[in-house]
Amino acid sequence: MSFLLVFCKKETEKESIKIENKIETLEANSIEKNNPEIPIRVFADLINLTETKSLEFLTTTSGVVPHSDLESLCKQEKEGFYGFYHLINKDQKYRMIGMLTVYTTDKPESWKFNSKNESLSILELKTDDIKVWDSIAIGTEKSKLLDFIGTSFHYKKGSTLYAELGEYKSSFTISNDTISGIKIVKSCKEKSR
Secondary structure, three states: OOOOOOOOOOOOHHHHHHHHHHHHHHHHHHHHHHOOOOOOOOOOOOOOHHHHHOOOOEEEEEEEOOHHHHHHOEOOOOOOEEEEEEEEEOOOOOEEEEEEEEEEOOOHHHOOOOOOOEEEEEEEEOOOOOOEOOOEOOOOEHHHHHHHHOOOOEEEEOOEEEEEEOOEEEEEEEEOOEEEEEEEEEOOOOEOO
């Protein structure tokens, strides 16, 4: 014959508070030790539009973004429209570099390549002809990209590394530990549609 004795102890309020306080203290200490006042990185402008459009090898074709493509773009306060440039390297047998989408307050009929009234919305790059933030381009090693990103929010899904860098949401396609594609979109509070 065997007996099994089971008893329960009622948790008191004091014990519960002690446990919670230990957890809070442990979490606070862990955060302080592992992240000693990490400076928040400030990112400069992605590219200088005027300088980029002035590159000697660069030629473009341009157009107005159709209404059907506006849902992914930011709603603007000033009246204007979205335009795009196909970026082409004329010195490399007219090789496609990428695409630049801008918002301009110019009228569509008077919008010109040398407009000073543009702001960058999206930049997609396929070649190393243009660098972003003066240091990142197609062919940059993943380790250098991660050093650049630093403590900014980022994650990897499949072969793409996503990062929030200042006012931009970025995706970098990685192949053989180097960047093979770049897409950077200006963050916004509200979409056009």
